Amino acid sequence: MKFHRAAILILTATRTVASFTPRSSGGRTAFSGRRAFSFLASTSSGNPLLDQKDLPRFSLIQASDLSPAVDTLLTDMATNFESLQTKISPSSAKYDDILPEMEKITYPISYAWGVAGHLNGVKNGEELRKAYEGSQGQVVKAFSDLKQSRVIFDAMNEVIKDPSLSQAQRRALESNIRAMTLGGVGLDGAEKERFNDIKQRLAELATTFSNNVLDTTKLFSLTITDPAELEGVPSSAKKMWAAAAEGDEEKGPWKITLDGPSYIAAMQHLGVRKHREAIYRAFVTRASEANEDKNNVPLIKEILTLKQEAAKLLGFSNYAEQSLSSKMADSVQKVDEMSSFMKEKALPNAIKELEDITSFARANGGEEYSEANLPRLMSWDTSFWSERLKETKFDMTEEELRPYFALPEVLGGMFGLAKRIFGIDIKPADGEAEVWNDDVSFFNVFDEESGEKIASFYLDPYSRPADKRGGAWMDVCIGKSKATNRMVPVAYLTCNGSPPIGDTPSLMTFREVETLFHEFGHGLQHMLTNVDIGDVAGISGVEWDAVELPSQFMENWCYDEKTVYGFAKHYETKEPLPKDLFEKLKEQRTYGAGMMCMRQLYFGQLDIELHARYDPTTSSESIFDVQKRVAAEYSSHLPPVEGDRFLCAFNHIFGGGYAAGYYSYKWAEILSADAFGAFEDVGLENEEEIRRVGRSFRKTVLGYGGGKPPSEVFEEFRGREANPEALLRHNGLM
Template sequence: MGHSKANSSQQNHANPLIAAATSGPGKLPEYPLISPEHVMPAVQWLVSGTNGRMAAVEAALGAPGVKAWDEVMVPLEEVAATIHAVWSPVTHLFGVLNSPDLRKAYDEALPLMVDLDLKLGQNETVYRGLKSWQSDAGAWGKLSAAQRRIIEKRLLAAEHTGVALTGASRERFNEVEKELSQLATKFSNQLLDATKDFALNMSSKADVDGLPEHLLELAAHEYARRNKTQPNVKDGPWAITLDGPSFIPFMEFSKRPDLREKIYMASIKRASSGERDNSPLINQILVLRREKARLLGFNTYAALSLSSKMAPSVAEVRGLLEKLLNAALPAARRDLEDLKAFRKAHPALDGKRADGASTEALSHWDIAFWAERVKEAKYQYSEEELRPYFPLERVLDGLFALVKKAFRIDVRRAEGEAPVWHEDVRFFKVLDEGGKHIASFYLDPYSRPQNKKGGAWMAGCLDRWQSPAGLQIPVAHLVCNGTPPVGDTPGLMTFDQVRTLFHEFGHGLHHMLTEVPHIEAAGINNVEWDAVELPSQFMENWLFHVPTLKSLARHYQTGETLPGHYIQKILAARTYRSGSMIIRQLQFAFTDLELHEEFDPAGKETAFDVQNRHMTRAGVMAPHPENKFLCSFSHIFAGGYSAGYYSYKWAEVLSADAFAAFEEAGLENEATVANVGMKFRKVILAQGGSRHPMELFVEFRGRKPEPEALLRHEGLLSS
């Protein structure tokens, strides 16, 4: 028996997931040591250990007398920290270093994690104990406002995990949750696979007419990687994929309408047929979400979703979206007319179809190409011309200088001080103005379509936590999908990619500059979903401040600062097609809301009918009849944005209004920027989820948010 225990202990010690979870606060994951075979044993260990810890919490809650935070909530925080230490590295690697073996291990362990999550959320002893604590005025009064909010949100979350359900209803709820979790994973995997499956292979110079050099390099290397050959940038062959850094510039620059059509059709039909078909999953997910909402006493899933959001009701959300649509739709119609007129006047700018078919009518696959041509003519620059001025290293230097000025923090490179999962990954430390190490972050900047999902995100690696064993400082994962270095050329960014980096860094600041000592309200934890984008979208505004833009835009070969005429054009181009960009986001938001509010999955209309109706009502071109965008809408079917996609626009109103406080104080005055910046840091960033976001916003701004600043920034404010 003793021998078996010793073996078990040795195995646990050899498992890097368990080792990190038992090393005390602040232990960074040993990413290079984590293998798929570690996942299941670590999760089994976690489940077993959590059961033991919860028994102690239940005993404390069941004992007579006034409860203390330390005897109830601190053990619950320890449980949360242990779960995070085991499962967070697994979900992280699943997104950035996916493999068939890891996927298999993840799929096997996921039901255990869902069970554990449900068991914790549905722990009736904890729920009843916290409820009675809440109703004891004397005990409740001894807690801080942050502690009370943590318990209130925990009770709400418990109610959302079915804690009040009994018998058959509880059993069915648990089945639904498990099915939804598996369907989300399947949706995500099939989308990743469908993206990976597709390649547009090209072998003649005519096929690549108009394509910029960086895309030819990327495409030659992609073809070589797929076919295990040597890349030939000059003569090909080349392969274009549905991954953003490949697909987007191809649609903007290819002078082959027939090839644009081919890749556009592949994009809108992605994951909608054959063995990768997400269509049936969409209906299954919507049916189960509706059932879940009704089990919890809500009429619709949207009502359930909004019960934990900042927005008070579906009606209020729709009201804001309609206001934005009314401002944006006339501008979007003008955008389309401008584009048509320019195309008619300059037909020679585009090429011919290889099949000789007419290109007279404007098609969906022409929009990005002609929008880029109008932009070049109007502002006389292309995204590609700017790319050499945005090497990643220079952009980072400028970003770090900005946050030093605005928030009085120092970002230091710390490569080699933390284990990383890929050679591209960098590690950084964040110091306060006194030189104290207050946070760290990883940056994984480049696209790797073979094993890394698309998009960009920030996720917590470690949360800030004043544990009994000492302070754990926050650590963030910042993940982007920028254009990787090719040969001697460093990773050069488009302006849009720079904007994405600033956006994710805003989330990172929210996570890293928190001063809340409790895991459950530190950083973005406990922040209402529709307020969580405030700091990220706030950071994007700095790119339109000339001194900031100059500080991060230097030519990678000559060191020349971005010339003034480019800067003026970037500022002017900020509102270029803003109406068109906004209506696209509104189409997604309206579709998401209706699918989770009025839509009946068993009714006559399909989810795609709803999608097309909103694309028509809030659009300027009828959607393509074969458009199956929903099959790749992972935000709402495999992410956290179900009945919550509106939150991007909701938070844009908050962030534009917050940035207006800096504009009003004077962006050129470093002292006032630092003063307003420190107020933003101390009120919005430092307090994380410890107070309601509306309360924090009003404290920072002196009033409730107003949409005028957003409409002004977008050039849509009628004056």
């Protein structure tokens, strides 16, 4: 990956996804035949979490099943693992003696715990939360014990010397050796005991952090009763807010919450400035000091302190060093170089964009926005006035586009694209799988040439603020593995899009369309893998800063004419999206790109600063002082408001897996834009060449998964190493 004349090398360190790491993390659509999950359902025979012959038994699972299932499966795993250790002789062990056996031993608890983790994200409730938290310590301890087996570690270090190993086998061994090294296999005595205590506590803190964000997101609402205060608000937003308040679209009342679709609509369209300020301040103070027993401030300090301590026990100077040891960007310096390079390109644009928005607001917002009364726009102003400027600049509103982006049509178009470029058929299969909510659909994936079923996935598309965490994600239900005889991978694709209202289907914003394509890209890498070693099949074993490549790559197709016209049809008249609207959609792609880029760089560098250069035990700065300091460099054009506590809801780095890794979004975006450039190079209208390049992308980026270093995968696909020119061009930053 080249930045000016200095090359930042794409390195080959693997992300640690060892085989013995557990995975956690009436119907509204046209689809039918779903069976909904309920904790109150009765179990007719046995524990459904122990029934692992096929897909999860969501209609039978109760929260009370989790603890006994975990007890049984951990006991079995310990017995089988002890038996394996007695059979292993490090000096004479073979590959088949170790990793395939480890997969078999750990699969049952990984499967059950993965189902529990998934439900904790999409159907969260007090009963499940209590059961999950009650078993979490046992699971963490059990897998820590496995990672600290000297017998297995020594055997793998001997086996990896075997010259006959395939590249995927070698990558799997490297991944596991690294996982064990970072898991404390080299520690003894008091250090080992302390390290294990830290791992336990960090798991508890991450879960509590996420729960606090979910709970405090649900706490706030603002009810509007005066129709005049909704002047200019799109019908879709009024319908959504009226539904939340059990009111009428035109007469009210209307309830605005901090749930994603509701919050974004308010920031973009609610004209009453005091209401936007109240909603914004509530959003950026979730799970902070204002929330008493749901306060994440002390949790963040403890998380940072413990990660720092654990990293030093492993011989690293700080947690960022530990995190980056298994990523493509293997040092803080390389992340800093990438961020500085992108900042140099994006900041002038960001400043100019904000100046334009500010000028527009002062010209159109009346005395309230005059320079005398408002030296600068506040954070609750920018989205609102940015939307107004965009509407004026491009003579198009988001509301005009929504009727052309009905979810069923978007899915059909997205699946049509996958058929065109990757040679797969995706077919609805509702009724074949039990689901956890009536909103959820199930699909099978077939290879077009052979007709063979090669994968399946669940799609949970809509926001459910009562029990579903925010954001969008893809997760593994079943991974491809010859050892466990599971050769048909299954994925969970989860979004928080606009739900249907009454008889009107889900009419998506264009950003929601992009998000769906993004998560589908993750799912494709999981589902189209050609590797059958569980440790490196699909997304497993892929370096963290490369894992966003397929997802961000898929977003580019939302601006491809043939792709868009495969789904952009008015939900009532079936008329295609007017050509002038599509042209405007393409034109506005670079609108606000500088500010968006700086926002991502700001988050990424704040993450690195906290994990690399900040010591919470000795520094005189608070985490919010650090935030202000980083903002002065990366968000100087739009500094945080006084009292901003967005860190308290920064789930990516404190409740998820992105600690010292948030930069990965921008790093992988460079890769993904350059990958899409291969299609642009042959001509997006050249169907024969698009098919050829698409099959190459499937074979390499999607097919190799973690079985080959991403630098080699990219170079095999592109014919050279990556450079950022395509991204700069796509974002108008050349």
